[in-house]
Amino acid sequence: MKALCWQGKNNVQVETVNDPGILNPRDAIVRITRSAICGSDLHLYDGYIPTMEPGDILGHEFMGEVVEIGSGVKNLKKGDRVVVPFTIACGTCFFCQQQLWSSCDNSNPNAWIAERMYGFSGSGLFGYSHMLGGYAGGQAQYARVPFADVGPIKIPEELNDEQVLFLSDIFPTGYMAAENCDIKPGDVIAVWGCGPVGQFAIRSAFLLGAERVIAIDRFPERLQMAGAGNAEMINYEEVDDVIEVLKYLTGGRGPDACIDAVGMEAHGHGMFSVYDSAKLALRLSFDRPTALREAIQACRKGGVLSIPGVYGGWLDKVPFGAIFGKGLMVRTGQTHVHKYLKPLLERVQRREIDPSFVITHRVSLQDGPEAYDMFKKKQNQCVKVVLDPWKEARAA
Amino acid sequence: MSSSIEKPVAQKNYAVGEPNGRCRMRRARKAVSLISGVGLAIFGISRRSWTGAALASAGGYIVYRGIKDRTNGITNIIEVSYTINRSAEEIYRFLRHWENILRLVPNLVNVHDRGPGLALIFGGRFGEFEIRTQPIDQRENQFVAWESMADSAFQHRGSLELREAPGKRGTEVTLAFGYQLPGGGLGRGLTAVFGEHPEQQVRGGLRRLKQLMETGEIATTAGQPTGRRGIKGRILESLYREKMPPQGVERSARQPMIVGD
Numbered sequence: 001m002k003a004l005c006w007q008g009k010n011n012v013q014v015e016t017v018n019d020p021g022i023l024n025p026r027d028a029i030v031r032i033t034r035s036a037i038c039g040s041d042l043h044l045y046d047g048y049i050p051t052m053e054p055g056d057i058l059g060h061e062f063m064g065e066v067v068e069i070g071s072g073v074k075n076l077k078k079g080d081r082v083v084v085p086f087t088i089a090c091g092t093c094f095f096c097q098q099q100l101w102s103s104c105d106n107s108n109p110n111a112w113i114a115e116r117m118y119g120f121s122g123s124g125l126f127g128y129s130h131m132l133g134g135y136a137g138g139q140a141q142y143a144r145v146p147f148a149d150v151g152p153i154k155i156p157e158e159l160n161d162e163q164v165l166f167l168s169d170i171f172p173t174g175y176m177a178a179e180n181c182d183i184k185p186g187d188v189i190a191v192w193g194c195g196p197v198g199q200f201a202i203r204s205a206f207l208l209g210a211e212r213v214i215a216i217d218r219f220p221e222r223l224q225m226a227g228a229g230n231a232e233m234i235n236y237e238e239v240d241d242v243i244e245v246l247k248y249l250t251g252g253r254g255p256d257a258c259i260d261a262v263g264m265e266a267h268g269h270g271m272f273s274v275y276d277s278a279k280l281a282l283r284l285s286f287d288r289p290t291a292l293r294e295a296i297q298a299c300r301k302g303g304v305l306s307i308p309g310v311y312g313g314w315l316d317k318v319p320f321g322a323i324f325g326k327g328l329m330v331r332t333g334q335t336h337v338h339k340y341l342k343p344l345l346e347r348v349q350r351r352e353i354d355p356s357f358v359i360t361h362r363v364s365l366q367d368g369p370e371a372y373d374m375f376k377k378k379q380n381q382c383v384k385v386v387l388d389p390w391k392e393a394r395a396a
Numbered sequence: 397m398s399s400s401i402e403k404p405v406a407q408k409n410y411a412v413g414e415p416n417g418r419c420r421m422r423r424a425r426k427a428v429s430l431i432s433g434v435g436l437a438i439f440g441i442s443r444r445s446w447t448g449a450a451l452a453s454a455g456g457y458i459v460y461r462g463i464k465d466r467t468n469g470i471t472n473i474i475e476v477s478y479t480i481n482r483s484a485e486e487i488y489r490f491l492r493h494w495e496n497i498l499r500l501v502p503n504l505v506n507v508h509d510r511g512p513g514l515a516l517i518f519g520g521r522f523g524e525f526e527i528r529t530q531p532i533d534q535r536e537n538q539f540v541a542w543e544s545m546a547d548s549a550f551q552h553r554g555s556l557e558l559r560e561a562p563g564k565r566g567t568e569v570t571l572a573f574g575y576q577l578p579g580g581g582l583g584r585g586l587t588a589v590f591g592e593h594p595e596q597q598v599r600g601g602l603r604r605l606k607q608l609m610e611t612g613e614i615a616t617t618a619g620q621p622t623g624r625r626g627i628k629g630r631i632l633e634s635l636y637r638e639k640m641p642p643q644g645v646e647r648s649a650r651q652p653m654i655v656g657d
Contacts, residue, residue: 005623015623023620024613051636054629055622072612090611094481094565106607109615110636112599124615130636136620144620147611 002389003057003140004368009047010376012058012369020136020144025072028148030084034161035138036061037368037375037385038169039195040263040310044128045372048264049312051113051131059139059387060086060126061168063161066152067142073149082152084145085337086169088124088133091150102334107147108133117313122334139368141389153341156349162356162386163348166200170384171355172340174200174261175207177308180331181257183208190214190246190255190298191231192291194222196358196384197308198261202231203353205259214249216242218267221381225358243298254300262291263309289315296322307332358384364391450635470551470574474595478602481566482609484558488537490609491556499608500601513545525549551576552594569605573598 005015020029038061043049063083066076076082089096089104096104104123108114113131114121124146127137136143145152155164174197181189189205191198194217205213206229215226216234223233232249239245246255266288292307296319299305305328323330347353360383363371371385436451480487490496494507503520513530528545529552541555552575559568575594607614625633 001621003621003623007623007626013623017621017623020621021619023616023618026611026613051632053622053625053632053636055625057621057623090607092481092610094479097481106611107615109617111603112596113636130632133615134617134636136617136622140621146615 001141002365003136004059004365004387005054006044006052006056006058007054010045010373012045012372014366014368015055017057017140020142022068022070023144024146025070026147026149027070028066028073028076028145028152029068030062030064030082030138030143030145030152031067032062032064032138032141032143032389033081034063034165035059035140035365035387035389036165036168036170037139037371037387039197040128041372042376043264043310043312045376046265049129051110051129051134053130053134056127056129056134057136057140058127059137059143060128061165061170062126062138062143063155063165063168064143066148069148075149076152076154080152081155081157083155083164083167083341084126084138084143085151085153085167085172085341086126086128087151087334087337088126088135088146089150089338090147096150096338099336099339101336101338103336110134125334139365139387139389141365141393151338153345155345159348162359163354164345165386166196166355166358167337167341167344167348169335169337170196170358171200171204171344172337173197173308173335174202175204175340175344176335177201177259177261177306178204178208178210180306181205181208181210181259181304183210183257185209186211187256188212188214188250188253189257189259190216190295191226191259191261192216192266192295193260193262193309194219194226195261198222198259199225199229199358199383200355201259201261201308202226203229206230207347207352214246214255219378219381221360222383225383228357242294246298250300254298255303256300257304257306258295258299260291260295260305260307260309264288264311266290266292289318293317293319296328299326299328301326303328305330308335359386361385363387365389366392450632454635470553470576472576472594473572473574474598475570475572476595476599476602477568477570478606479561479565479568480606480609484537484560484567487558487567487569487605487609491540491605496608499614500604502597502600527552569602571598571602 001017001019002014003017004012007013022029041058044052044058066078066080066082069076069078087102088107089101090106093105102123107124108121109124110130110133111121117131122132124133124135126135126143127139135146153167177197178189178201181187183189183205187210189210191201191213194215198215198217202213202215213231214234215223215231216236217223217226218235218237223235227233234242234245236242267290289311291309295305303326305323307330348355360381361371363385365387368387371387374380375382375385436454498504498507503518504516505519506517508515508517513528516527516529518525518527527550528548529542530545531540531542534540537558539555539557543553544551552573554571554573557570561568573594577594604614
């Protein structure tokens with residue numbers, strides 16, 4: 001089959017690799033019909049996530065048709081159309097039973113690496129470094145899905161691929177970020193980063209009853225997309241001080257909750273940003289937490305700091321005093337995707353949201369490497385790229 | 397449950413042995429281990445890449461093991477504990493079958509009951525070898541303890557204790573393992589880099605037990621497709637070692653699971 005493989009920093013290639021097979025009784029093989037490039041894939045592309053190996057198959061947002069099942073999978077059959085959550089979870093450990101699916105104890109074969117770094121290991125993920133399982137990803141024509149009796153959700157015929165593909169990651173991720181804000185009537189939510197997760201966080205905040213949402217980014221097309229979702233917009237390059245603007249916009253109270261949908265590669269500005277870049281150049285750090293610092297500083301007293309953005313290692317110059325001084329509640333972590341699949345699919349079925357609004361580019365798998373480059377450089381007003389793994393095969 | 401047991405498996409009782417003096421050998425081994433470790437670390441640092449960083453840390457680890465070298469007699473003790481979301485009875489029943497143990501212990505390929513004691517046959521990277529061991533104590537659904545026979549190549553003692561976890565979280569499984577590794581600090585450093593250090597094996601074995609008991613299978617990526625690895629990829633593959641499943645894992649992928657009797 002064809003697959004997008006990581007070959008090092010800024011180097012993704014289309015390669016012909018073996019088709020995946022069933023390795024464990026609870027596996028299934030899915031013929032992928034649509035796959036997407038995630039903002040977090042750019043952290044891999046930029047070489048910031050440790051424990052990648054040249055040759056790793058990328059991709060963790062995918063869906064398709066079940067073509068093979070292991071002896072332990074009873075709830076799926078060949079031909080079922082499914083969306084696959086990017087977190088891999090066993091369904092039987094303590095954490096899965098608490099709905100903390102992304103903390104599954106049993107799905108990471110390389111848990112020892114994560115234990116060294118974090119004390120404990122989270123669940124395995126598709127196509128996201130060996131520390132997090134080393135599972136081959138879904139930017140390919142087929143994928144092996146472990147614990148297929150627990151993860152994949154069947155999709156009714158009336159919905160097309162693009163309407164449901166993002167149930168695999170970014171829609172639940174944005175939704176969980178908003179849910180973590182404990183939104184009450186009258187709440188104002190500020191969202192740093194209007195990439196795909198930020199977009200879903202904005203729309204989810206409204207779905208959950210937010211009064212106002214303020215979106216912060218620097219790319220006009222992304223801010224416009226946020227505006228189309230009823231958010232107010234701040235282009236941080238056009239204002240002197242985001243925190244002062246937020247105060248002004250909230251009657252001096254500050255946002256009730258702040259969502260950092262940027263993560264480790266914030267572009268940033270000012271003195272700390274230079275300091276972060278210097279540390280990165282010296283390989284002393286992986287993370288540039290500019291957005292996080294701002295969100296902490298801007299949040300109202302007793303507010304919530306919700307962090308769906310990805311961080312990898314040790315953060316520096318994080319104003320923890322402000323977290324303590326204002327009594328902020330911090331909520332973060334990989335998305336417990338399994339928990340949100342059914343309720344969010346129902347919202348899509350009820351037409352409360354059409355997640356395909358975020359798609360700006362549709363390309364074939366063959367054009368994946370250029371798409372990575374375009375997405376990284378945010379050229380052609382790129383917000384979200386969807387890959388069709390079979391486009392060439394159909395044309396031939 | 398646990399309060400009625402007067403710590404019969406006080407792990408250290410079984411795990412610690414008496415040191416004997418072979419000081420010069422130990423110093424020599426320590427020196428070799430330090431020199432090779434420092435060399436690997438310098439080479440690694442000079443590479444200025446992830447591969448280099450990995451090599452450097454591997455080198456550093458060998459140095460560390462060399463400094464920490466206190467072999468002779470059973471002086472290395474590992475204690476690992478996992479909570480398994482199953483009852484002590486289920487776990488104890490599972491562990492009574494050698495076929496199941498083969499799936500947990502990396503490189504353990506066979507067990508012969510030759511009496512007195514058992515012969516455990518190991519395969520793998522460092523060739524085939526035999527370890528002779530015998531049970532010394534057990535209590536149903538609570539603990540088992542064992543030790544190597546006097547003529548065994550690998551001197552060790554171990555105990556495994558099962559205790560009910562609070563709040564219906566299953567069973568706390570604690571494994572204590574004391575050993576003496578042939579080859580001293582260098583041996584330990586090398587086995588650690590290749591993932592065959594006793595501590596890694598004990599931890600991995602217990603993790604596999606948890607996975608099998610809770611999910612019925614052992615999580616693996618061995619045998620999945622990959623793109624071109626190249627030299628760098630192969631080195632990393634070896635360091636992260638996800639493509640080298642212990643034999644038990646490979647077998648579990650192809651054979652039905654055996655649970656208890």
